[in-house]
Structure formats: structure tokens, C-alpha cells
Amino acid sequence: MEIKMINENKKQFLDLLLLADESESMIDKYLERGELFALYDNELRSVCVVTRESCDICELKNIATYEKWHGMGYGSKLIQYIGAFYKDKYKTMIVGTGDVPSMMQFYGKNGFHLSHRIHNFFTDNYDHPMFENGVQLVDMVYLKKEL
Template identity: 35%
Template sequence: MAELSLQIEPLTDSQQTPFDLLELADPSKAHINAYLESGACYIAKVNSELIGVMVLKEVDSSTIEIKNIAIKETDQGKGIGKALLKHAATISRESGYKNLRIGTGNSSIGQLALYQKEGFEIKSVEKDFFLKHYDELIFENGIQCKHMIVLEKDLKTLT
């Protein structure tokens, strides 16, 4: 089972940024570069093979946000995204944050389900976010991605 040999670690300066994975979740290299500058990138490996990535960035002293989370397409559905979400919650709580935030598109049906199963609750909707901030139209699951659904998890009740 993949979870048994899963290793999650911070990306080091000597390691190459996994843009191929980051772009699975965010098609804008400019956006990725912007949040990588002030965020912390974590990589997930199974048997030394890079299969996942996540970027955390502080919103304020009580809230940290998962700006990007992606799993190699051939490894999706194996619990790796769930493990990254749990890791993000654990390290964020240990760092003193009270809330963990994540945003996703209105068309990201699978992600919306996963995040809610992992204890995230819908906090707000940023109307037309993807129309205003991305040059290309985005379609997923046959649905145009227009709005950002912002979800948040209360880390104070984390078990």
C-alpha cells in the first residue's frame, strides 16, 4: 500500500522545483512562482519517486493556506492527497496556526469532496476568481471553472 512507504519532506534548495506536478493544480507558472517565493514547498515520495507536492503559505498569524496540492495522475486515488492534507494540518497546528485554508475551483468536484471529508468546511466563494486571474479559460469535469470555493479547517479541534 502506498501510504506505508510515503515520505513527506520539505523541498530543499538543492532539489528542483516540481513544476510539472504544481501545474497539475495550477496552470499559471506566474502564480506558482509568486506563492513559492514566500511559501513552503513539501514533496511526497514513494520509494524515492516524487509523486506529490504541496505549498503552504501564511495568510496571517492564525491562518495558513494550502496554495497548491497535486498528485501525479497515475498515483491519484491511493490516499496520497489525503495524507498530504493530514500532514499539512499536523505541521500547521504544531506551528501555532488555528486554521488551515484551501481554495479550489467550482468545477473541482473530486477535490471538493475530498476536502470536506477531511474536515474542511466551505467558508466563502470568490465569484469569477478564475475569470479575473487567469488568461485561459479552464474547464474541468465538463464544467467551466469560474469561482474559487474557499474552505477552512479548524485546527484547534484536530485529533
């Protein structure tokens, strides 16, 4: 397994990024200013994008794994890697997600805990209703992890 930081042609990963964020225009808002990491295990399995939000906070903006590789630990490996990568640069990593039990469980298992909530984020910022595991996304739930 290998994790690489991607500095050029980040849009080549758009198909995978769209699995975690259905809006290309929303992805465009953070992709170029963020650092993109790609996890390979013979072939591409997962990607994530991390942005600088302040002098001591970074944000995991997008993390996605191809569906056929779900549940095999690739997302967790990426989170472990970026946590170690950024621990000397930032104090805290935050991530925003929909209020869906499977996502809350995934992030909780990876050391994140509840920070705050932005009401109506998904209904205010996307031009169509968004669903995850049959649950309509309304509020953005922010979680944080001390690095």
C-alpha cells in the first residue's frame, strides 16, 4: 500500500471525489487550495482532500473510497496517515458530514468527536436533495480530532 500527495491534475480524481461530495462546483471551491492524497493498493482505492482553515486547524474536506473497497480499512488508513502527516503543523483536524449513523460511527472509530452543527447546510448549498443511506442530508455535523 502506498499513499501519495498529488500536486498536479487533481481533477483526474473527480469521479472518486464525487462519491463523497455530489457537487463538482462545491469540490472546485476547495480542491485547488487543498492538499490531495491518494491511496493505492496495486490500484487507486481512496482519496482525501485537506485544507488549511487557520494557523492551528485543518479540515478534511473530502474522503472517498471506491464502493467495491468499502469496509476494508482504506479510509481509516488515510485518516491515520494524514493525522500523522499534519500533527506537527496543526493542533486540530475537523470534518463536516451529514448526520448519518454510519458516517458518525466511521469518524468516531477514527478518533473524531462532535464539535458543532450548521443547520440546513445541505438544503441551502446544494441544488437538489442529498441522501446518504436513505437519509436526507439537512444539517452539516462538524466533528473534530486533536492531532
